[in-house]
Amino acid sequence: MIISRFGETGQQKLKAAHVVVAGIGGLGSPASSYLAAAGAGHLTIIDSQRVELSNLNRQVLHWEPDVGRSKVKSATEKLTAMNSNIKVDAIFEQITSENVDRLTKGVDVVVDGMDNYPTRYLLNEACARNRVPFIHGAVEGLVGQLMTILPGGGPCLKCAIPNEPPKKPCFPVLGATPGVIGCLQAMEAIKLITGVGEPLVGRMLIFNGMDMTFDEIKVNRDPSCQVCGRQDR
Amino acid sequence: MAVTVKFFAGFREATGKIQDSIEGVNNVTSLLDELVRRFGEKLAERLYSSDTRELRKTVNILVNGRRLDFLQKLNTPLKDEDVVAIFPPVAGG
Numbered sequence: 217m218i219i220s221r222f223g224e225t226g227q228q229k230l231k232a233a234h235v236v237v238a239g240i241g242g243l244g245s246p247a248s249s250y251l252a253a254a255g256a257g258h259l260t261i262i263d264s265q266r267v268e269l270s271n272l273n274r275q276v277l278h279w280e281p282d283v284g285r286s287k288v289k290s291a292t293e294k295l296t297a298m299n300s301n302i303k304v305d306a307i308f309e310q311i312t313s314e315n316v317d318r319l320t321k322g323v324d325v326v327v328d329g330m331d332n333y334p335t336r337y338l339l340n341e342a343c344a345r346n347r348v349p350f351i352h353g354a355v356e357g358l359v360g361q362l363m364t365i366l367p368g369g370g371p372c373l374k375c376a377i378p379n380e381p382p383k384k385p386c387f388p389v390l391g392a393t394p395g396v397i398g399c400l401q402a403m404e405a406i407k408l409i410t411g412v413g414e415p416l417v418g419r420m421l422i423f424n425g426m427d428m429t430f431d432e433i434k435v436n437r438d439p440s441c442q443v444c445g446r447q448d449r
Numbered sequence: 450m451a452v453t454v455k456f457f458a459g460f461r462e463a464t465g466k467i468q469d470s471i472e473g474v475n476n477v478t479s480l481l482d483e484l485v486r487r488f489g490e491k492l493a494e495r496l497y498s499s500d501t502r503e504l505r506k507t508v509n510i511l512v513n514g515r516r517l518d519f520l521q522k523l524n525t526p527l528k529d530e531d532v533v534a535i536f537p538p539v540a541g542g
Contacts, residue, residue, distance in 0.1 A: 243542045331542035356539035359458045377538045378518055379506045387541030394542065418514075422457045422536060429467070431457060433534045434514035441519075 217254075226410035231257040231301075233409045236319060236326045238262050238311060238339055240291045242274035242389055243353045244329025246398030247405070249277065251327075252295040254406055258303045259295065262319060263287040263329075264310035274391035311335050316342040325405045328352045329398070331387065333380030340365065340373040344444050349415075351404045353397045356387045358425030360397035363416055363435065364404045370417035371437035372444040396423055452480060452527050457536035463492045477510065478523045480533065495537070509536050 217227045235256050237248045240263040267278040282290040288306035295304050320342045330336050343350035347367040354361050365372050407413040420433045439445050451472040456464050474480040485493045510517050511534045
Protein backbone atom coordinates (compact mmCIF):
# COMPACT_ATOMS: atom_id res chain seq x y z
CA MET A 217 0.00 0.00 0.00
CA ILE A 218 1.79 3.09 -1.20
CA ILE A 219 -0.56 5.63 0.35
CA SER A 220 1.36 7.88 2.71
CA ARG A 221 1.55 6.52 6.29
CA PHE A 222 0.29 3.04 5.41
CA GLY A 223 3.22 1.40 3.62
CA GLU A 224 4.25 -2.25 3.77
CA THR A 225 3.85 -2.24 7.55
CA GLY A 226 0.23 -1.19 7.20
CA GLN A 227 -0.39 -3.88 4.63
CA GLN A 228 1.15 -6.50 6.93
CA LYS A 229 -1.07 -5.33 9.78
CA LEU A 230 -4.10 -5.71 7.52
CA LYS A 231 -2.98 -9.19 6.50
CA ALA A 232 -2.72 -10.20 10.16
CA ALA A 233 -6.08 -8.70 11.09
CA HIS A 234 -9.26 -10.57 11.98
CA VAL A 235 -12.42 -8.57 11.29
CA VAL A 236 -15.97 -9.67 12.06
CA VAL A 237 -18.64 -8.32 9.74
CA ALA A 238 -21.92 -8.86 11.60
CA GLY A 239 -24.60 -8.95 8.92
CA ILE A 240 -23.77 -9.28 5.26
CA GLY A 241 -26.55 -7.14 3.80
CA GLY A 242 -26.62 -3.51 2.69
CA LEU A 243 -23.85 -2.35 5.00
CA GLY A 244 -21.92 -5.60 5.28
CA SER A 245 -21.65 -6.04 1.49
CA PRO A 246 -19.64 -2.88 0.77
CA ALA A 247 -17.79 -3.01 4.09
CA SER A 248 -16.57 -6.58 3.56
CA SER A 249 -15.81 -5.95 -0.13
CA TYR A 250 -13.46 -3.08 0.63
CA LEU A 251 -11.90 -4.96 3.53
CA ALA A 252 -11.28 -7.97 1.29
CA ALA A 253 -9.91 -5.81 -1.51
CA ALA A 254 -7.65 -4.00 0.96
CA GLY A 255 -6.21 -7.34 2.06
CA ALA A 256 -7.73 -7.78 5.52
CA GLY A 257 -6.40 -11.29 6.09
CA HIS A 258 -9.24 -12.91 8.00
CA LEU A 259 -12.90 -12.00 7.70
CA THR A 260 -15.64 -13.68 9.66
CA ILE A 261 -19.02 -12.90 8.15
CA ILE A 262 -22.15 -13.66 10.15
CA ASP A 263 -25.72 -13.74 8.87
CA SER A 264 -28.67 -16.07 9.41
CA GLN A 265 -30.68 -14.99 6.40
CA ARG A 266 -31.07 -16.14 2.82
CA VAL A 267 -30.93 -13.82 -0.18
CA GLU A 268 -34.26 -12.35 -1.28
CA LEU A 269 -35.01 -10.54 -4.52
CA SER A 270 -35.82 -7.34 -2.58
CA ASN A 271 -32.27 -7.33 -1.16
CA LEU A 272 -30.57 -6.83 -4.49
CA ASN A 273 -30.94 -3.04 -4.73
CA ARG A 274 -28.37 -2.59 -1.98
CA GLN A 275 -26.79 -5.91 -0.97
CA VAL A 276 -24.35 -5.84 -3.81
CA LEU A 277 -22.50 -9.03 -2.93
CA HIS A 278 -25.66 -10.98 -3.76
CA TRP A 279 -26.83 -11.36 -7.33
CA GLU A 280 -29.96 -12.71 -9.04
CA PRO A 281 -28.73 -16.33 -9.17
CA ASP A 282 -28.11 -16.16 -5.40
CA VAL A 283 -31.77 -15.67 -4.45
CA GLY A 284 -32.64 -18.40 -1.96
CA ARG A 285 -29.02 -19.13 -1.01
CA SER A 286 -27.55 -18.25 2.36
CA LYS A 287 -26.08 -14.77 2.36
CA VAL A 288 -22.85 -15.92 3.99
CA LYS A 289 -22.27 -18.56 1.31
CA SER A 290 -23.06 -16.12 -1.48
CA ALA A 291 -20.77 -13.48 0.03
CA THR A 292 -17.91 -15.88 0.72
CA GLU A 293 -17.73 -16.86 -2.94
CA LYS A 294 -17.53 -13.23 -4.09
CA LEU A 295 -15.07 -12.15 -1.41
CA THR A 296 -12.65 -15.02 -2.01
CA ALA A 297 -12.93 -14.49 -5.77
CA MET A 298 -12.05 -10.84 -5.12
CA ASN A 299 -8.99 -11.75 -3.08
CA SER A 300 -7.82 -15.36 -2.92
CA ASN A 301 -5.19 -14.50 -0.30
CA ILE A 302 -7.68 -13.88 2.46
CA LYS A 303 -9.50 -16.32 4.72
CA VAL A 304 -13.27 -15.96 4.99
CA ASP A 305 -15.21 -17.78 7.69
CA ALA A 306 -18.93 -17.97 7.02
CA ILE A 307 -21.17 -18.24 10.08
CA PHE A 308 -24.79 -19.03 9.20
CA GLU A 309 -26.18 -18.14 12.61
CA GLN A 310 -28.30 -15.52 14.29
CA ILE A 311 -26.35 -13.44 16.79
CA THR A 312 -27.73 -14.03 20.28
CA SER A 313 -26.72 -13.38 23.87
CA GLU A 314 -25.54 -17.00 23.97
CA ASN A 315 -23.10 -16.84 21.05
CA VAL A 316 -22.11 -13.17 20.87
CA ASP A 317 -19.01 -13.53 23.05
CA ARG A 318 -17.77 -16.56 21.12
CA LEU A 319 -18.24 -14.66 17.87
CA THR A 320 -16.48 -11.45 18.91
CA LYS A 321 -13.87 -12.34 21.52
CA GLY A 322 -10.27 -11.90 20.42
CA VAL A 323 -10.97 -10.29 17.05
CA ASP A 324 -9.47 -6.96 16.01
CA VAL A 325 -12.62 -5.11 14.89
CA VAL A 326 -16.36 -5.78 14.63
CA VAL A 327 -18.28 -4.04 11.85
CA ASP A 328 -22.01 -3.44 12.45
CA GLY A 329 -23.96 -4.64 9.43
CA MET A 330 -27.15 -5.34 11.37
CA ASP A 331 -30.65 -4.15 10.58
CA ASN A 332 -31.99 -4.03 14.15
CA TYR A 333 -31.06 -2.43 17.46
CA PRO A 334 -31.49 -5.39 19.84
CA THR A 335 -28.64 -7.19 18.05
CA ARG A 336 -26.61 -3.99 17.76
CA TYR A 337 -26.93 -3.55 21.52
CA LEU A 338 -25.78 -7.15 22.06
CA LEU A 339 -22.72 -6.49 19.90
CA ASN A 340 -22.10 -3.15 21.62
CA GLU A 341 -22.11 -4.84 25.02
CA ALA A 342 -19.98 -7.79 23.90
CA CYS A 343 -17.43 -5.49 22.28
CA ALA A 344 -17.22 -3.40 25.45
CA ARG A 345 -16.88 -6.55 27.57
CA ASN A 346 -14.25 -8.10 25.31
CA ARG A 347 -12.53 -4.81 24.56
CA VAL A 348 -13.00 -4.96 20.80
CA PRO A 349 -13.56 -1.83 18.66
CA PHE A 350 -17.07 -1.71 17.20
CA ILE A 351 -17.92 0.31 14.11
CA HIS A 352 -21.59 1.20 14.18
CA GLY A 353 -23.50 2.02 11.03
CA ALA A 354 -27.21 2.27 10.18
CA VAL A 355 -29.26 3.55 7.24
CA GLU A 356 -32.76 4.38 6.11
CA GLY A 357 -33.90 6.08 2.96
CA LEU A 358 -31.15 8.51 2.05
CA VAL A 359 -29.92 8.94 5.63
CA GLY A 360 -27.05 7.08 7.26
CA GLN A 361 -25.21 7.27 10.55
CA LEU A 362 -21.76 6.12 11.60
CA MET A 363 -19.81 6.03 14.85
CA THR A 364 -16.69 4.21 15.93
CA ILE A 365 -16.74 2.82 19.46
CA LEU A 366 -13.44 2.13 21.16
CA PRO A 367 -13.40 0.16 24.41
CA GLY A 368 -12.36 2.49 27.19
CA GLY A 369 -11.90 5.35 24.78
CA GLY A 370 -15.18 7.09 24.13
CA PRO A 371 -18.95 6.79 24.21
CA CYS A 372 -20.65 3.54 23.25
CA LEU A 373 -23.79 2.98 21.19
CA LYS A 374 -26.00 3.17 24.30
CA CYS A 375 -24.48 6.54 25.21
CA ALA A 376 -25.56 7.86 21.81
CA ILE A 377 -28.81 5.97 21.17
CA PRO A 378 -30.47 4.68 24.33
CA ASN A 379 -33.74 3.55 22.74
CA GLU A 380 -34.26 1.63 19.55
CA PRO A 381 -36.20 3.40 16.82
CA PRO A 382 -39.72 2.08 16.26
CA LYS A 383 -39.88 -1.27 14.55
CA LYS A 384 -41.20 -1.19 11.00
CA PRO A 385 -42.08 -4.01 8.64
CA CYS A 386 -39.26 -2.87 6.39
CA PHE A 387 -36.84 -0.01 6.06
CA PRO A 388 -36.90 1.46 2.58
CA VAL A 389 -33.32 2.21 1.59
CA LEU A 390 -31.83 3.72 -1.52
CA GLY A 391 -29.05 1.25 -2.27
CA ALA A 392 -26.35 3.87 -2.53
CA THR A 393 -26.95 4.96 1.10
CA PRO A 394 -25.55 1.79 2.72
CA GLY A 395 -22.92 1.91 -0.04
CA VAL A 396 -21.70 5.21 1.42
CA ILE A 397 -21.89 4.14 5.07
CA GLY A 398 -20.52 0.63 4.48
CA CYS A 399 -17.49 2.04 2.67
CA LEU A 400 -16.89 4.45 5.54
CA GLN A 401 -17.12 1.55 8.00
CA ALA A 402 -14.43 -0.29 6.01
CA MET A 403 -12.31 2.85 6.08
CA GLU A 404 -12.66 3.18 9.84
CA ALA A 405 -11.73 -0.51 10.27
CA ILE A 406 -8.66 -0.13 8.06
CA LYS A 407 -7.60 2.98 9.98
CA LEU A 408 -7.94 1.22 13.33
CA ILE A 409 -6.03 -1.85 12.15
CA THR A 410 -3.18 0.16 10.68
CA GLY A 411 -3.17 2.86 13.35
CA VAL A 412 -3.48 5.58 10.75
CA GLY A 413 -5.65 8.68 11.14
CA GLU A 414 -8.23 9.79 13.68
CA PRO A 415 -11.16 7.42 14.24
CA LEU A 416 -14.73 8.67 14.49
CA VAL A 417 -14.85 8.40 18.28
CA GLY A 418 -17.12 10.66 20.30
CA ARG A 419 -18.68 11.91 17.10
CA MET A 420 -21.63 10.51 15.21
CA LEU A 421 -21.51 11.19 11.51
CA ILE A 422 -24.91 11.78 9.93
CA PHE A 423 -25.03 11.50 6.15
CA ASN A 424 -28.09 12.94 4.44
CA GLY A 425 -28.20 12.14 0.74
CA MET A 426 -31.33 14.26 0.31
CA ASP A 427 -29.34 17.48 0.68
CA MET A 428 -25.95 15.77 0.31
CA THR A 429 -24.56 16.79 3.68
CA PHE A 430 -22.27 15.16 6.17
CA ASP A 431 -22.70 16.44 9.73
CA GLU A 432 -21.19 15.46 13.02
CA ILE A 433 -23.00 15.22 16.31
CA LYS A 434 -20.75 15.40 19.33
CA VAL A 435 -21.43 12.49 21.70
CA ASN A 436 -19.98 12.31 25.19
CA ARG A 437 -19.42 9.17 27.17
CA ASP A 438 -21.48 9.03 30.30
CA PRO A 439 -19.99 7.73 33.53
CA SER A 440 -23.34 6.21 34.50
CA CYS A 441 -23.76 4.28 31.23
CA GLN A 442 -24.53 0.67 32.12
CA VAL A 443 -22.47 -0.62 29.21
CA CYS A 444 -19.30 1.45 29.18
CA GLY A 445 -19.57 3.66 32.26
CA ARG A 446 -17.35 1.57 34.47
CA GLN A 447 -14.62 0.92 31.93
CA ASP A 448 -11.17 2.33 32.45
CA ARG A 449 -10.34 5.22 30.25
CA MET B 450 -26.27 35.12 22.75
CA ALA B 451 -28.53 32.13 22.28
CA VAL B 452 -28.85 28.36 22.21
CA THR B 453 -27.92 26.70 18.92
CA VAL B 454 -30.23 23.89 17.80
CA LYS B 455 -29.03 21.50 15.10
CA PHE B 456 -31.60 19.49 13.17
CA PHE B 457 -30.84 16.18 11.49
CA ALA B 458 -32.60 13.89 9.01
CA GLY B 459 -36.41 14.16 9.32
CA PHE B 460 -36.17 17.11 11.68
CA ARG B 461 -34.35 19.01 9.00
CA GLU B 462 -37.22 18.29 6.61
CA ALA B 463 -39.81 19.31 9.22
CA THR B 464 -38.13 22.64 9.95
CA GLY B 465 -36.51 23.36 6.60
CA LYS B 466 -33.40 24.32 8.51
CA ILE B 467 -30.03 22.78 9.28
CA GLN B 468 -29.78 24.76 12.50
CA ASP B 469 -31.41 27.63 14.30
CA SER B 470 -30.52 30.06 17.02
CA ILE B 471 -33.05 30.39 19.84
CA GLU B 472 -33.03 33.08 22.48
CA GLY B 473 -34.93 33.35 25.74
CA VAL B 474 -35.24 29.66 26.62
CA ASN B 475 -34.03 28.33 29.96
CA ASN B 476 -34.56 24.58 29.67
CA VAL B 477 -35.25 21.87 27.09
CA THR B 478 -39.01 22.00 27.57
CA SER B 479 -39.14 25.71 26.85
CA LEU B 480 -36.84 25.20 23.87
CA LEU B 481 -39.14 22.54 22.38
CA ASP B 482 -42.18 24.76 23.01
CA GLU B 483 -40.49 27.56 21.14
CA LEU B 484 -39.52 25.25 18.27
CA VAL B 485 -43.11 24.00 17.93
CA ARG B 486 -44.33 27.61 17.98
CA ARG B 487 -41.92 28.44 15.15
CA PHE B 488 -42.24 25.33 13.01
CA GLY B 489 -45.75 24.15 13.79
CA GLU B 490 -47.53 20.82 13.81
CA LYS B 491 -45.17 19.17 11.34
CA LEU B 492 -42.40 19.38 13.91
CA ALA B 493 -44.73 18.61 16.84
CA GLU B 494 -45.78 15.34 15.17
CA ARG B 495 -42.17 14.24 14.95
CA LEU B 496 -41.40 15.22 18.53
CA TYR B 497 -44.46 14.05 20.43
CA SER B 498 -46.59 10.93 20.53
CA SER B 499 -50.03 11.71 19.11
CA ASP B 500 -51.72 9.78 21.96
CA THR B 501 -49.88 10.94 25.04
CA ARG B 502 -48.26 14.13 23.75
CA GLU B 503 -45.09 12.94 25.47
CA LEU B 504 -41.72 13.20 23.78
CA ARG B 505 -41.29 10.16 21.55
CA LYS B 506 -38.73 7.76 23.03
CA THR B 507 -37.00 7.56 19.71
CA VAL B 508 -36.28 11.27 19.49
CA ASN B 509 -32.67 11.70 20.49
CA ILE B 510 -31.79 15.03 22.04
CA LEU B 511 -28.21 15.73 23.02
CA VAL B 512 -27.20 18.85 24.95
CA ASN B 513 -23.52 19.56 24.37
CA GLY B 514 -23.10 15.90 23.37
CA ARG B 515 -24.86 14.40 26.38
CA ARG B 516 -28.17 12.55 26.31
CA LEU B 517 -31.04 14.09 28.23
CA ASP B 518 -31.39 10.84 30.23
CA PHE B 519 -28.01 11.53 31.80
CA LEU B 520 -28.91 15.13 32.53
CA GLN B 521 -32.20 16.35 33.96
CA LYS B 522 -34.34 15.08 31.08
CA LEU B 523 -36.73 17.72 29.80
CA ASN B 524 -35.89 19.94 32.76
CA THR B 525 -32.25 20.10 31.67
CA PRO B 526 -31.29 23.77 31.99
CA LEU B 527 -29.95 25.60 28.94
CA LYS B 528 -27.62 28.56 28.83
CA ASP B 529 -26.18 30.75 26.13
CA GLU B 530 -23.88 28.97 23.68
CA ASP B 531 -25.25 25.51 24.51
CA VAL B 532 -25.60 23.29 21.46
CA VAL B 533 -28.66 21.05 21.23
CA ALA B 534 -28.79 18.29 18.60
CA ILE B 535 -32.10 16.68 17.66
CA PHE B 536 -32.01 13.54 15.56
CA PRO B 537 -34.02 10.40 14.89
CA PRO B 538 -31.65 7.43 14.73
CA VAL B 539 -32.04 5.19 11.69
CA ALA B 540 -32.12 1.42 12.00
CA GLY B 541 -31.68 -0.35 8.67
CA GLY B 542 -28.59 -2.13 7.49
